[in-house]
Amino acid sequence: MKHSREYILPIDGLSLGKHEYKFVLDRAFFAMFEYSEITNGNVEVDLLLHKQESMIELFFKINGELEVACDRCADEFFEPVAGENELILKFGEAFEEETDEILIIPTEQHQFDISHLLYEYTILLLPLRKVHPEDANGNSTCNPEVIEKLNHMNHVESADPRWEALRNLKSKN
Structure with a gap:
């Protein structure tokens, strides 16, 4: 310092x-x-x-x-x-x-x-x-481009077939 x-x-x-x-x-x-x-x-x-x-x-x-x-x-x-x-x-x-x-x-x-x-x-x-x-209407003022990319990444990750196979195993038990 x-x-x-x-x-x-x-x-x-x-x-x-x-x-x-x-x-x-x-x-x-x-x-x-x-x-x-x-x-x-x-x-x-x-x-x-x-x-x-x-x-x-x-x-x-x-x-x-x-x-x-x-x-x-x-x-x-x-x-x-x-x-x-x-x-x-x-x-x-x-x-x-x-x-x-x-x-x-x-x-x-x-x-x-x-x-x-x-x-x-x-x-x-x-x-x-x-x-x-938030703005006056209660909406987020975060960067919309970044939020869109994050939402897209979450959607892509959830479509991974390896995770789907694991979820099927979990639901069978």
Whole structure:
């Protein structure tokens, strides 16, 4: 993974209280992650950082769209994503993930890179099954040529005589 200074938050020298940050996750952001299936997006992240004496609270609000491959026709389309996450950074002796929402960082840590968190939180907003949305009439907006080829391939496969012979054996028992 490549790093960008844009996603590194200062810890030392940051005054106590609330601080707001805005980030845009686009093609350049996703290019930092070598094996990402997501290569493009237009996602806005509003981050509210609340620094206290013993910890830092991070509140992420994510809204936008990611370019994904359709699970049905393999064409690219933009899938909307929206969500919120919270992370608490506590100070300790070494890095340790206490829970999904609590991370312990070394006391002498001067800055904190949130790029991986932004990536993770955004990717987790994607649905398990990514398919083109339906149009106003409830019809699929998938690539009709690909769907036709898939239907044709399924029809050709079902006409294979070897499978018919096996189905006959199954029905005789």
